[in-house]
Amino acid sequence: MSLLEFNHVFFKNGDKTILRDLSVSIDAGDFVSIVGPSGSGKSTFLKLCCHLISPTGGTLTFHGQAIETIEATTLRKKIAYCFQTPYLFGERVLDNIAFPYVIRNTSVDHARVEALFSSFQMTTEYLQKDIKNLSGGEKQRIALIRSLLFTPEILLLDEVTSALDVTNTAIVEQVIASLHDKGMTVLWITHNPEQSRRHANKVLTIDNGEIRTLEAIR
Numbered sequence: 001m002s003l004l005e006f007n008h009v010f011f012k013n014g015d016k017t018i019l020r021d022l023s024v025s026i027d028a029g030d031f032v033s034i035v036g037p038s039g040s041g042k043s044t045f046l047k048l049c050c051h052l053i054s055p056t057g058g059t060l061t062f063h064g065q066a067i068e069t070i071e072a073t074t075l076r077k078k079i080a081y082c083f084q085t086p087y088l089f090g091e092r093v094l095d096n097i098a099f100p101y102v103i104r105n106t107s108v109d110h111a112r113v114e115a116l117f118s119s120f121q122m123t124t125e126y127l128q129k130d131i132k133n134l135s136g137g138e139k140q141r142i143a144l145i146r147s148l149l150f151t152p153e154i155l156l157l158d159e160v161t162s163a164l165d166v167t168n169t170a171i172v173e174q175v176i177a178s179l180h181d182k183g184m185t186v187l188w189i190t191h192n193p194e195q196s197r198r199h200a201n202k203v204l205t206i207d208n209g210e211i212r213t214l215e216a217i218r
Contacts, residue, residue: 003028003063003154003185004049010057011044018044019209022058026154031186033196036206042189043084045206046156049187050079073103080152084159086136086143093134093142094127100149109149116145119175137168144172148179155179157188161195173199 004026011019019041026032026049034042047053048060051067060067067075088096101108117124120141134142140160147155157176161169177199180186190196196203201218204211 002026003030005061005064006048006058007060008058009048009055009060011041011048011053012056017209019048019206022211024204024211024214026185026187028153028185029180029183030202031180031200032188032202032204033200034187034189034204034206035191035193035196036212037208038191040206041209042206043158046081046158046187046189049154049156050081051075052081077104077150078152079154079156080147081156082144082147082158082160084162086139086160088131088134088139088142091130092127093129093131096131096142096146097127097149100146104150112149113145116148119178120145121171137164140164141168141172144175151179151184154185154187157186159189159191162191169195 002025006022006024009019009022010017022045034045036042044053048055051070051072054068062070062075062079089099090096097113098108114124117126122138122141126138126142131139131142140163144160155176161172164172173195176186176188180199188200197217201216203213203215203217205213205215
């Protein structure tokens with residue numbers, strides 16, 4: 001079943017064409033590694049997937065509905081985007097963890113929070129920490145926890161382990177692989193050839209704004 005479908009999608013920034021004539025379907029339950037040279041349009045592709053930007057040509061659908069017709073808040077709850085450089089707001093970690101509950105006008109699920117912190121090998125003592133005192137690896141894990149408190153249908157990961165050490169990379173990979181095993185659809189940009197094939201069932205190669213290959217590896 002196709003969740004996301006690109007049909008002859010283009011994206012231009014001024015006179016520059018970033019992506020051209022992309023046609024590809026992402027199926028429910030896919031784990032797609034997105035690879036290709038730097039500057040080839042991979043991050044732009046992910047931003048289109050969650051409508052952070054709009055196609056300048058062609059059509060992009062989510063569950064068969066044109067993505068631009070879906071209310072932004074509704075879409076953000078179903079498709080989560082994690083940036084290469086994590087962005088935390090407020091003063092404490094708690095500000096970030098409480099936010100997804102605040103916008104849904106619901107109480108914090110403390111059991112869910114504790115379970116996610118545990119899965120990323122952290123304790124809830126972090127909730128009271130000042131975000132300015134966190135390491136890069138800690139910030140990235142907090143940003144991922146924030147995105148996963150309410151399980152999205154699709155998780156978009158833009159080189160989230162590129163600045164992490166081996167230990168933190170292994171922790172993040174294990175959590176993401178576990179979520180995929182439970183049915184989450186994952187799109188993961190990586191420049192690491194081994195990482196690209198470790199958990200994915202498909203490898204999508206984007207080069208110079210075009211899809212070169214979509215390889216099924218499982």
